Amino acid sequence: MKRQTRIWSIMAILMATVLVVLAACSTPQPEAPQATPETIVVTRVVEVQGETVVEEVIITATPEPEPEEPVVEEGPPPDEADLIPEVHIVAPSAGYDPARWEASLLMTAAWQELGFDVQLQGFPDFSTLDAVASSDPWDWDAFVSGFVSRPSRLDPDELLYRPFHCSGIADLGPNYVGYCNSEYDEVVEAQRSALDDTVRQEAVYEAQRILAEDVPTITLFHREEVFAYNQEQFENWTSVAGRGLWNIWNMISVTPTGDETTLRVGWATDIATTNPLALDSAIESLAWTYDTLAQIGPDGVPVPWAAESWTVVDDVTVDVLLRDDLMFHDGEPVTVEDVKFSYDFIAEFGTAGFFPAAVSPLEEVEIVDDRTLRFHLVEPFAPLFYTTFTQIYILPQHIWEGVAEREGLESPDQWANPTPIGSGPFQMMYHRRGEEILLQANPNHFSAPQVDQVLIVAHASTDAVFGSLMDGTVHMPDRGISPLNVAAAEGAPHLGLIEVRDFGVFYMGFNFRRPPFNDPAVRRAIAHTLDHQTVVEAVLGGFGEPGQGMVAPANQFWYNPEWETWLAEDYNFSVRTAREILAEAGYRWDAEGNIYYPEGGPPVPAE
Secondary structure (H helix, E strand, O other): OOOHHHHHHHHHHHHHHHHHHHHHHHOOOOOOOOOOOOEEEEEEEEEEOOEEEEEEEEEEOOOOOOOOOOOOOOOOOOOHHHEOOOEEEEEEOOOOOHHHHHHHHHHHHHHHHOOOOEEEEEEOOHHHHHHHHOOOOOOOOEEEEEEOOOHHHHOOHHHHOOOOOHHHOOOOOOOOOOOOOHHHHHHHHHHHHOOOHHHHHHHHHHHHHHHHHHOOEEEEEEEEEEEEEEOOOEEOOOOEOOOEOOOHHHHHHOEEOOOOOEEEEEEOOOOOOOOHHHOOOOOHHHHOOOOOOEEEOOOOOEEEOOEEEEEEEEOOEEEEEEOOOOEOOOOOEOOHHHHHHHHHHHHHHOOOOOHHHHHOOEEEEEEOOOOEEEEEEOOOOOOHHHHHOOOOOOOOHHHHOOHHHHHOOOOHHHOOOOOOOOOOOEEEEEEEOOOEEEEEEOOOOOOOOOOOEEEEEEOOOHHHHHHHHHOOOOOEEOOOOOHHHHHHHHOOOOEEEEEEEOOOEEEEEEOOOOOOOOOHHHHHHHOOOOOHHHHHHHHOOOOEEEOOOOOOOOOOOOOOOOHHHHHHHOOOOOHHHHHHHHHHOOOEEOOOOOEEOOOOOOOOOOO
């Protein structure tokens, strides 16, 4: 395994950081320590046993050359009313995702150097973070989130359309940042309807250019993940592009080598619901419970799954032939009526952010005969096989029809669905939130798993998951291990390692609904506050590359190579450049270095 010397140096840095923090906690500190060119000091707000605790953390970072002369000449003190108030950032906590947390700390430090008063708040899981980031009144200024590299995201539409199209601006809508640009909407709509890949690629490139210029988000990094697995007790591990071992092909192919037939998985997250209408981020356990018409194959190409085959009749019509051997877990057959019902039902009641993008291109799902469905599209939709056929679950009509009335609910997305019944290769036996999920193999499935069960066990942190992996308590994690743990994993004879270049995106988004980030000058300035070198070298341990927009370099065909220029010129790390942009836009500082709005107050948020 490569980059080992780099990892040991990072371990030394982080060990020193821990000692400094412990010393700060045990000794009264009259004032915050001053940052040197080699270190930065970050104030963060965390929750400890229900109480809010303010901490200071020191991280070694890439020093920036001292300016030869001041960026801004001294002038009369600004009006106190124009002082920019505290900037509130919400992000995954260190226990949930150390890499995003540490990258957030680095940016926070740079913002403090610019004069912003910053509060960084960590959340222990995606569900609680997502609830804050997506909900009215959007009481935050920046949030840190991501799109893990699920196979469906090899198609760029999911990363370019729903997070930024004007139609996604709503309470619990997918456009969290509130970005709306009619020019962008036209381009991103055009790429959806372009069936010629070369024509579509041009539109995808243009969409990336507009986003790079408008800066609704800053991509923190693109990872190269290292997955560890127990090679003594299981074999036939199957890795797929961007997703490593946490994929359906691995779950049905991994095979016991001895008496242990339950595959135990460790994760530091959870699902908020087992209702497929109201999904959150951690959906794989449900995705393996319910079948879809297609799956993304190990080579990244959509293949029929519950569909036996499909035929493109014309640009807006596709016929699907349903398999004749599908059974729900309760023994009822899967019919074309179930498929049509599922698409119509999810279109009406599904609340997950990706559902509208998946079903809105459909005009009608028509039953042709007892095995054939005809999909009529409103207009040509290039991502149909990636986005729609792989993400709409086939629900049993006999269970879901009329469920709201039967259960006394306002809407079917509110149903607890305590015993999920699908037709997938696994049946979910139970979900004990915060503890574990048990999936039982479905021996009657056309792709029946080789294990008897998959037990997904919740852990307090990713480090705790790794500890269980090392002592054999779990056989695989749901995500790559920390770069700091690679050396230990290499030394464990029962573990094997797989490296996977990630096409996921981990980013910081800005709230366009209120100042200061509704001002393009502020966002362009902030684009210079991410220390890419330190993120890649220290945070990722060399296992990754600088963030370059919403389409990762690993997704080579759709990635705009102009990002290499934009990264060097418009997103290069330079606090001095950021200050110059702010000064040119009229922002001011007092003698203590606090930043103020331009004369006349903050810019008015866009309608």
